[in-house]
Amino acid sequence: MRSRSNPSFARGWLVSGLLRLFAGQPDLAIEHVETCLRLSPRERVGTALSVMGQAYFLKRRFEEAESTLLFALQDYPGFPPAYRGLAACYAHMGRLDEARAIVIRLRAIIPQVVPSDLPFRNPEHRELYLSGLRLAAGEEP
Numbered sequence: 001m002r003s004r005s006n007p008s009f010a011r012g013w014l015v016s017g018l019l020r021l022f023a024g025q026p027d028l029a030i031e032h033v034e035t036c037l038r039l040s041p042r043e044r045v046g047t048a049l050s051v052m053g054q055a056y057f058l059k060r061r062f063e064e065a066e067s068t069l070l071f072a073l074q075d076y077p078g079f080p081p082a083y084r085g086l087a088a089c090y091a092h093m094g095r096l097d098e099a100r101a102i103v104i105r106l107r108a109i110i111p112q113v114v115p116s117d118l119p120f121r122n123p124e125h126r127e128l129y130l131s132g133l134r135l136a137a138g139e140e141p
Contacts, residue, residue: 008043010040017051024122026055046076054085058125080110087113088132098138113137 017032033052053068069086076082077113083106090099103113115135120126 008039010036010043013039014048014051017048017055021051021055021058022119022121024058024120024125026058026125027056044075046072046074046079046082047051048072049075050082050085051080053082057085057089058120058122058128060092060128062089062093063127066093078109080106083109084113084115084129084133087136088129091132091135092128096135099132100138103136103138114139 013032013036017029017036020026020029020032030052033055036048039103049068049072053065053072056062056065056068066086066089069082072079072082073086083102084093087106088127089101090096090102106113114130114137118126118129120129
């Protein structure tokens with residue numbers, strides 16, 4: 001998605017990172033988001049950090065995912081994907097009270113906690129994400 005004619009296009013790197021996340025390439029997603037942030041350090045970073053935090057989550061690096069997603073929410077407090085990622089992260093860390101508190105905050109923004117359709121192409125990633133969200137929402141596995 002990034003432009004070969006303009007490799008300094010920060011937004012292109014962000015979109016490429018998002019697509020890499022969905023394609024099951026979390027390492028590449030992190031690299032592309034880092035490039036985006038280097039190219040545009042004064043832009044709002046909530047969306048970019050949300051992509052990066054979810055990539056850390058898919059790599060099961062839950063502590064890094066947690067801190068990155070918390071920073072994402074500071075910059076963009078109304079962004080449902082960051083809440084979902086953080087709730088799933090807390091659930092997989094065994095921190096169910098915190099996961100459920102995040103779900104309450106998410107429900108104040110959007111009623112649907114567990115989306116019916118996820119763009120993750122890797123079945124293992126999709127299941128990791130969904131199982132965490134279900135656990136955080138108090139749903140049966």
